[in-house]
Amino acid sequence: MPRERLDQPRELKRSFRPHYDPEDFGRLSERIARFLGTARFIVYMTVFVLCWVLWNILAPDGLRFDPYPFIFLTLMLSLQASYAAPLILLAQNRQADRDRIQSEQDRQAREAGQAELEFITREIAGLRIAVGEIATRDFIRSEFQQVKAPQ
Template structure:
């Protein structure tokens, strides 16, 4: 018997995973990290850490012996580091704000859809209540039935009195 050759290029079989030299990254993971970073930048802890870092830098480079100073006054290297930190922090904060605005937009759409359903449900219930009120208006009440029976009894009594 001849074995049939399996065609691996057909659509019946999945392709094998190919390795690529191109790095892959999850944009949501980067977005989540940027939100955490932006939240950290807005905390008192960050301000305390940054203040301690800058004070340590200035004190060390201001009062240490000249051979141990690595950034002499006017602290150009410190200025460079702070500028780099700000240049990376600003886009990360904007990315976090964009993600938040996307979540807010989605939440707004969901709220609007829920409000529309609530309005439709309220209108339906109002129509049902109106139909029940009109149906109750056609139902004989106890007082109406009592007065009709009383009138009928009076008529019967009058007819009996006329015959006697």
């Protein structure tokens, strides 16, 4: 077995598995999940099911979709649900990852803000101590008056 060189990229191995970009697929799943969670999707599905039911009840026997149209409708809705559930879960996982990263960034910003606030507080305390040791105008006047008064 030849040694792999770390300074060169690996050669792509041929595979029969389809290649896809997980990030693109994740974005697509989020778009689908967002659509599935809208009132528009519910209206579309309701209209579709009503049309299906009405067509298969009111249409002549030769024009109906098949002899057991409601079993086929159930199959189509089950198939739609079997794809929708994993796509929604994938979108939720991606959102949870984003929330976790945002939470970590917020925590770091909060810690930096706290450290800065503590630094400023120490600086203000130091300034107050320094100002307390400075002779004020009133103190100097009172000292001059005490020096002038004995004469």
